[in-house]
Amino acid sequence: MTDNEEKTQKRARPLYFQLVNAYDEIVRMAVREVMGKTDMCKCERCFLDMCAIVFNGGYAHFVNTREGELLKKIPDMNLGNHVEMMVQVMHAARLVKTFPHHGPDEIIKSSAH
Ligand SMILES: [Zn+2]
Numbered sequence: 001m002t003d004n005e006e007k008t009q010k011r012a013r014p015l016y017f018q019l020v021n022a023y024d025e026i027v028r029m030a031v032r033e034v035m036g037k038t039d040m041c042k043c044e045r046c047f048l049d050m051c052a053i054v055f056n057g058g059y060a061h062f063v064n065t066r067e068g069e070l071l072k073k074i075p076d077m078n079l080g081n082h083v084e085m086m087v088q089v090m091h092a093a094r095l096v097k098t099f100p101h102h103g104p105d106e107i108i109k110s111s112a113h
Helices: 001-014 026-035 045-055 082-100
Strands: 015-019 062-066
Touching: 015 026, 026 082, 045 062, 045 082
Parallel strands: none
Antiparallel strands: 015 062
């Protein structure tokens, strides 16, 4: 491969980086779990509202990663090892259940998460 060919190839594969919250997956997993066991609305809006409460409660650790690349340091995905996070998620469930951000007739029946 000549120098020029090498340069062309490098240009053809630009690097993309993504800013991601390392806790994103584990928080969504915990919210799904608690939501499933709680007598509350299961719509997408309530799901995301719960996620927002938990992220804002301290479960946010942003890292830059190459697009498509797995995070090098992801939190332990075993929910049983995240007792404090689960407490936060249950708090979020109570909050969203009591004060949903939508009226009773606006409930979106979605299980797409
Ligand atoms: Zn809802």
